[in-house]
Amino acid sequence: MVCGKGNNGGDGMVIARHLHNRGAYVEVFLLSEVDALSADARTQHEILRRMDVEVRVIRDTEGVEDLRTYLEEVHLCVDAIIGTGLSSPLSGIVREVVEVINLSMAPVYAVDIPTGIDATTGRIMGEAIRAESTGTFGLLKLGHVLLPGSIHCGETEIHDIGIPQRAVFDAQIKTEALDEQVVKSMLSVRPPAFHKGDAGRVHIVGGSPGMTGAPCLAGSAALRMGAGLITVVTPESLRPIVEAKQMEVMTHGIPDEGKGYFTPAMIPALMEVISKADVIVVGPGLGMTDTMPAFVKELISRIKVPFLLDADALNALSGEADTLQRATSPCILTPHPGEMARLTKETIESIEAARIDSARHLAEEERVTVILKGARTVVATPKGDIFINTTGNPYMASGGMGDALTGMIAALASQGLSPNDAACAGVFLHGLSADLLVRDHPMTPVTATDVIGNIPGALQQLLGEPPPEE
Template sequence: MFCASVEQMKSIDRRAITQYGIPGVVLMENAGRGVVTVIEKSFAVGRGAEVLVVCGVGNNGGDGMVVCRHLLRRGASPRCFLVGKKSRMKGDAKTNLHILEKCGIDVVEIEDRIPRQFTRSLGRSVLVVDALFGTGFRGKLKGCALEVVERINRSRLPVVSIDCPSGLNVDTGCVDGSCVEATATVTMCVPKVGLVFYPGRRWVGELWVVDIGVPEQAIAEEGMLTSLLESHDIHMPPRDPAGHKTTFGWVAIVAGSSGLTGAGAMASLACLRCGAGMATLCLPESLNAALEAKLTEVMTYPLPETDAKTLSLNALELMAPVLKKADVVAVGPGLSTHPETEQLVRSLIEKVDLPMVVDADGLNALSGKLRILRRRKAATILTPHPGEMARLTKMGVPEIMANKPGVATRFAGENRVTTVLKGAPTIIASPKGEVLINSTGSSALATAGSGDVLTGVIAGLLAQGLSSTDAAATGVFLHGLAGDIMAERRTEYGVIATDLLESIPEAIELVLGSERGFFEGGVRRVL
C-alpha cells in the first residue's frame, strides 16, 4: 500500500475531484462513514452511549460532523464541540455543519474558555473522536485547542483520531509540544508517512485506512515511490517439487572471530531456515572445531587467521573453492574490525562477482571506501543500523533519524545498492528510488544477534532467485513477523535471537496463507 506525503495526498484529492468528477462532499461523507465503521469494529458504543466529538473549522472538522450524524443514526448520543467559530467553516465542512444542525445536534463553539458542557460531556462519554486538526497541521497547539487536547489525554478515554492525531506533523512524524494520544487513527485513502514512523507512531495507536472512493488510477497517477509492506506484498521464491539442494541456492557466509562465533552460526542457520539448500560458514581456523560441533546442518570451511583469531588476508585465495560453488555471499557478522580482516572484506567485495549481503563489520570495513560498491556489477544489499549508516555517510545519527527514507534512498542511488536501514520501522531503499516501509517487528528484535539472523534470511532468499529488492523486503518482513510470533509467546522482554530461528518457518507459513488486503466494509487495519 502506497504511503503519501501531505502534498501528494492533496494532489490525489484534487485529481479525484477535478479530473474524475467526484464531489468533495462525497469524499467527506465516505470518510466520516468509514470512521464510524472502525468505531463499530473496535469499540463498544451501545445505544444511547455518549460520544464526544471535537471538531476544528477545516475539513477535518467536517469529517467529524459526518461522524456525529452517522453515530446518531446508529443509536449513539454524540456531543459535538467546535474549537473556533462556525462562521469560519467553508465549503464541504460548512455543508456538513448545516446538515448536522438540521438533524438536531447542537454544535457548541469553544473560543476563549472551555465551557462546562465540554467538561460534563467528557466525564460521561465512552469515547472521544478527535476531528480537530488534520494533515495540514504544523507548529504547536495553542489556546483552547491545547487545553482541549490536554483534557482529552488526561481523561484516559479511548480516542479515535480522524486522519491523524491533532498536534502531529504528518510529514515528519514530529510533535512540537502536545498531541492527542490516540487509541486508533483512521486515515483516508492511503497511510501518511508520518503516521508510520517514530516518533509519530507513538501517538497513532492502531492505524486504519478508509477507502473513500478515490479511483485506484487517480492514486497510481501520483507516481508515489514509498509503500508500506504488507503480507500480500511478500513473494516467497517458488519451490520446484522436483528440486534438490543445489536448486535452492548455496550461501557462503564469511563471518566470525574469537568471542563472536554466534554471529556466523545464527546467520548460517537463518539461510537454511528460509529455504536455501546449502550454507557454508567460512571462519577462522581456530574456531572451526567449536562451530563444527554446534552446527549440524551447516558446512564449515576453516581459513587462515591473524594473531587475534580473525580472518587474515590470505583467506581470500583459499576461499576460492567455496566461492566457485556459491550463489550468494554474506559477509560481516562477527568479523571484527581488525585492519587485516577489513582489508580482506574490501578485497572480497571488490573481486568476487557474486550477489552479496554486507552487514555489521563488513559495513565498518567500507567506511570511507564506498567507491568499491559503485564498481560492483552483481547485486549488493547493505543492512546498516543508524550507527553504521552514520559511519558510512559521515552524517550524525540524529540527522539520519530525522530523515530515514531520504538518507536510505540517496545512499542506495549514489552507491547502486539495495539499502536496508534498520530500525523502527526498517526501511528498504532500492537503487531506482523505491522505498518500502516494514510493518512487522517490535522491541523484541532489539536483542544481540537479531541482525545476524536478518542477514542470513536475506542471503538465503537471494540465493533462491529473488531480486535484491524482493529478497531484502521479504527478509525484513519475515524477520519482523518471526519476532512478533515469539513476542506473543515470550513477551517482548524474553525473546532472544535464536528464538527467531524457530519461528521463521511459522512466519513463512503465515505469509504463504495470506491474501491481498481488501477493504472490508470500506476499512482496513494496517498497523
C-alpha cells in the same frame, strides 16, 4: 465529536450526522467560530444545525472544562480537530483540548490522523492525541507508519473513497509500507520436484576470536529460511569451534597462520571456495584489524554473485561508501544507525532524524540496496524506492538479531528473490517472528535464537495453508 475549522472538522461533522441518523446521541464541540470554518466544514455545520444536532463552540478555558466534564460520560470521542495539514506545534486552546482528551477515559477515534502528528514524519508536534483507532482515506500516510506517530494512531483502517487504482499507479508513489499482502506477493510455493540445489547455496564469510557465534547464527537463520546448502567460511584456526556449533550447516576453513582473522593474503583461497555460492554474506563476526578494510574492499570488487555486507564489513568501509561502486554484482547493506553514520560520515542523530532520506541517498548514490535497521526498518532500493517495515518490537533489542536477519535475507535471495524483494521479505518475517513470540509471551525479551526458531511460525502466519495441488 471534537472538530476543528478545516476539512478534518468537516469530516467529523459528517460522522456526527450519520451517527445521529442511526439513533446515537451525539454532541459536537467546535474549536472555531462558524464564520472561520472552511467552506466544506461550514456546509456540514449548516446540515447539523438544520438537524437540531447541538454544536458547542469552545472559545476559552471554560469551554475546555465543559468538554472535560462531558468526556466523563461518553462512550466514544471522535478527534476531528486537525488532519494531515498540521504544519506547526499545537498551542493555545487546541493544545489544552488535546491534553484534556488524553486525560479522559473515553476511547478515541481519530479522523485521518491523530491531531498533533505530522503526517509526513510521524513526529509529535508539541502534543498529540492518543487514539485507540484511526480511520484514514485512500492510502496510508507516513505518519501512520513511522514512530512515534504509529503508536498514537492505534489500529489504523484504510477506507476506500473511490480513488481509482490507475490513478494510484500513475502517481508513481515511491514509498510503501511493508504488510502481509505486499510481502506475500513476493513469495511462492515450492513445486513438488524442488530440491536443495534449487534452494540455493549461501556462503557466509565471517568469524574472529570471540565472535564465532555471529556467522553461526546467520547460518542457522539461512537454514530455517529455506536455503538449500549453507557454508560458513572462516579462518582455519576457528573452524573446529564453528563446526562444533553447527549441525546442518557446513564449514570451510581458510589457512590463516593461526591468526584467527581474515587478511588480504587469504583472498585467493577464499575466492576459490565462495565461487560456488549463489549468494555471499560478508561480515558477521568478522572483527576489525588494520588490514580488514583492504580485505573487504578487495572482496567487493571480486564477488560475482549477489552479496550482503553486514557488521564489521560495513565498519571496514567507514567514511568510504564510494568503495561500493567497485561492485559488479548486486549488493545489500544492513547497517544499524551507528554503522550507517560511520559509513556516511554523518552523526547518528542526523541519520535518525531523516531515516528515509539517509537510506535513499546512500542507495541511489552507491547503487545498492540499503536496509537501515531500527524501529520501523527502512529498505531503500538503488532506484530510490522506499519500503517501511511494520513488524518488530522493542523486545528484540539483543545481540545477534542482525546476524539472524542477514542469514534470512541471504536465504531468500538464494531461492531466487531479487535483492530488493529478499530485503523486504527478510525484514518483515524477522520482525513478524519476534512479534508472534511476544504475543504469546507478553513483555518477554526474545533472542536471535528464538527468532530463528520461530521462522516457521512466521511463514505459517504469512502464507497460511498452501493451496491444493492442481
